[in-house]
Amino acid sequence: MKRAGKISVALLVVISLCSLFAPLISQYDPDRIDLDAIKEPPSSKHLFGTDNKGRDIFSRVLYGGRISISVALIAAFLSMGIGLIVGLCSGYFGGKIDTAIMALVDLILSFPSFLLAIGISIIFPPGIYTVMIAIAAVGWASFARLIRGYILTLREASFVEAARALGCSNIRIVFVHLMPQCIPLTLVIMGLKLGGYILTEASLSFLGLGAQPPTATWGSMISANRVYISLAPWMVFFPGLMIAVTALCCNILGDNLRDRFDVKIKE
Amino acid sequence: MGAYLVKKLFLLIPLLFGITLLTFILTKSLPGDPVSGMVGERAQPEVIERIRNEIGADKDVFRQYFGYIKLLLQGELGRSYYTNRKVFDDLILKFPNTLKLALGAMSIAIPVGLFLGFLSAYKRESITDRMITSLSVTGLSIPVFWSGLLLMLFFSLTLKLFPPSGTGDMKFLILPSITLSLPALATLARVTRTTLLEIFDLPFVTVTRSKGIAEVKLITIHVFKNALIPIVTVIGLDFGSYLNGAVLTETIFGWDGIGRFTMEGIIKRDYPVIMGCIITSTLIFVLINTVVDIVYHYLDPRIRLHEKSR
Numbered sequence: 001m002k003r004a005g006k007i008s009v010a011l012l013v014v015i016s017l018c019s020l021f022a023p024l025i026s027q028y029d030p031d032r033i034d035l036d037a038i039k040e041p042p043s044s045k046h047l048f049g050t051d052n053k054g055r056d057i058f059s060r061v062l063y064g065g066r067i068s069i070s071v072a073l074i075a076a077f078l079s080m081g082i083g084l085i086v087g088l089c090s091g092y093f094g095g096k097i098d099t100a101i102m103a104l105v106d107l108i109l110s111f112p113s114f115l116l117a118i119g120i121s122i123i124f125p126p127g128i129y130t131v132m133i134a135i136a137a138v139g140w141a142s143f144a145r146l147i148r149g150y151i152l153t154l155r156e157a158s159f160v161e162a163a164r165a166l167g168c169s170n171i172r173i174v175f176v177h178l179m180p181q182c183i184p185l186t187l188v189i190m191g192l193k194l195g196g197y198i199l200t201e202a203s204l205s206f207l208g209l210g211a212q213p214p215t216a217t218w219g220s221m222i223s224a225n226r227v228y229i230s231l232a233p234w235m236v237f238f239p240g241l242m243i244a245v246t247a248l249c250c251n252i253l254g255d256n257l258r259d260r261f262d263v264k265i266k267e
Numbered sequence: 268m269g270a271y272l273v274k275k276l277f278l279l280i281p282l283l284f285g286i287t288l289l290t291f292i293l294t295k296s297l298p299g300d301p302v303s304g305m306v307g308e309r310a311q312p313e314v315i316e317r318i319r320n321e322i323g324a325d326k327d328v329f330r331q332y333f334g335y336i337k338l339l340l341q342g343e344l345g346r347s348y349y350t351n352r353k354v355f356d357d358l359i360l361k362f363p364n365t366l367k368l369a370l371g372a373m374s375i376a377i378p379v380g381l382f383l384g385f386l387s388a389y390k391r392e393s394i395t396d397r398m399i400t401s402l403s404v405t406g407l408s409i410p411v412f413w414s415g416l417l418l419m420l421f422f423s424l425t426l427k428l429f430p431p432s433g434t435g436d437m438k439f440l441i442l443p444s445i446t447l448s449l450p451a452l453a454t455l456a457r458v459t460r461t462t463l464l465e466i467f468d469l470p471f472v473t474v475t476r477s478k479g480i481a482e483v484k485l486i487t488i489h490v491f492k493n494a495l496i497p498i499v500t501v502i503g504l505d506f507g508s509y510l511n512g513a514v515l516t517e518t519i520f521g522w523d524g525i526g527r528f529t530m531e532g533i534i535k536r537d538y539p540v541i542m543g544c545i546i547t548s549t550l551i552f553v554l555i556n557t558v559v560d561i562v563y564h565y566l567d568p569r570i571r572l573h574e575k576s577r
Contacts, residue, residue, distance in 0.1 A: 107282070107286065107289060108289075110282060110285075110286070110549075110553055110556070112507070112508050112511050118514070118533065118541070118545070119293050119545045120293065122533065122538065123293065123296045123297055195407070195408055203410065203412070206410075206515065207514070207515075207530060208534060209533065219410075222410075222412060222416070223412070226412075226519070229420050229424070236413070236416050240409075240413030240416070241413075244405075244413065247409075247410075248404065248405055248408035248409075250408075251407055252404060
């Protein structure tokens with residue numbers, strides 16, 4: 001892995017650990033209102049400053065990271081899980097099921113993805129589960145398409161034939177013989193998509209479809225604080241910086257994984 | 268060519284059915300009564316009755332779906348809960364603004380993105396290349412609602428060069444266009460670079476070069492021609508998605524287009540507005556993509572021949 005990739009992994013680990021151990025790192029309760037310390041600029045007391053209700057931005061960014069990162073990660077695993085199983089079955093069994101599934105995949109991919117995510121999330125009450133569902137409901141399609149394509153190239157491979165000759169059931173061939181073959185490809189897609197999921201999570205939260213106030217997420221902090229941009233730019237700057245750095249690290253990691261496994265991905 | 272066009276347009280039909288089916292399912296899944304969801308709570312009873320008959324809320328799901336398509340074909344997207352105005356009328360009113368912003372963003376993204384892509388492919392593995400590559404990854408990772416706010420803070424609130432928000436002439440258009448162009452520009456630079464690098468390794472480049480052609484001419488004419496397809500795809504996709512109204516950018520800059528309209532709908536949970544925006548935008552998106560497909564046909568004789576040979 002190249003140097004940039006290593007740095008990205010290190011940064012991602014640091015960001016995740018800081019969020020995970022937020023209570024140990026920040027002495028402030030993220031939701032505690034302190035009207036004596038309103039819109040204070042960054043200082044040694046409040047590292048990232050305070051917001052219009054005197055809440056510590058550093059602490060809110062750390063706690064917000066818990067939600068933002070975990071929502072994006074869970075959504076990514078959901079997309080991957082659904083896409084992997086659907087892609088495997090669709091590619092291996094073929095036939096009518098394959099045609100039907102691929103029609104659905106093409107349909108989902110023909111939508112502007114962000115708008116479809118919005119459309120799905122307005123069905124449910126706003127919250128973190130809504131965001132996860134919305135991202136995964138759109139995201140599984142590209143996993144399924146790529147994995148199906150890969151399985152099509154493997155289906156006639158001699159090891160599959162050998163497994164069949166030994167009397168393995170189809171289920172066994174799909175999950176024991178074919179699924180492990182998909183791990184590198186799945187990892188690469190995951191790496192390439194994760195940065196996008198971080199951004200989608202932030203955008204949906206920004207639109208008010210995610211976790212509701214007073215709970216902080218990176219996206220919702222920006223949307224709540226943007227009216228104060230000229231008076232207290234730090235209220236917007238730091239949450240956005242966290243989104244950008246996290247997404248950037250994910251994207252660099254994704255590129256590195258792709259080069260490393262030498263997987264060609266065309267969508 | 269004619270046959271190809273007909274075939275492409277014919278292929279649109281099942282896709283449009285699929286799209287309307289999906290939006291129909293979404294609309295049916297929304298909380299509340301679908302009919303009052305479409306016309307608004309303050310509609311006259313006879314309108315409600317008409318719509319109820321039309322989508323056949325009492326009939327089976329298939330009839331309801333065909334009723335829904337019939338309404339869509341009439342441009343009936345329902346009325347806003349809050350303003351009681353027809354969603355379709357508002358969409359038409361706001362579309363020109365969205366188009367302006369999309370054109371503004373593309374007129375920045377295309378030249379800059381192409382230039383950066385060219386430069387980094389031409390100076391492969393140099394410091395310039397590495398810088399451009401990292402810049403384009405960064406461009407893909409920055410949320411527009413953040414970069415937009417930072418641009419606004421710097422150029423409007425500090426330097427007072429542009430108005431911070433509002434809809435209007437060039438002065439208002441510049442900042443949102445730049446914001447919106449950043450991710451497109453980054454994608455375009457990336458795609459241009461990878462495509463060009465792939466083509467550089469093809470034998471015809473070596474042959475042309477060995478004939479003593481000027482490097483600039485080789486790249487701008489011979490190589491570029493072969494790189495057009497992926498580049499046009501990216502441009503088409505981005506343009507198509509910008510015509511949906513850039514929800515986030517328009518919101519930040521108070522630009523009165525379809526995107527902000529969608530956002531207002533989301534904040535007020537104004538379902539007819541949101542669904543109307545989604546349906547219209549998706550249709551535009553799909554149409555643009557079809558146009559791009561047809562443009563390929565013109566651009567690349569190989570595709571044309573391939574189609575013929577089948």
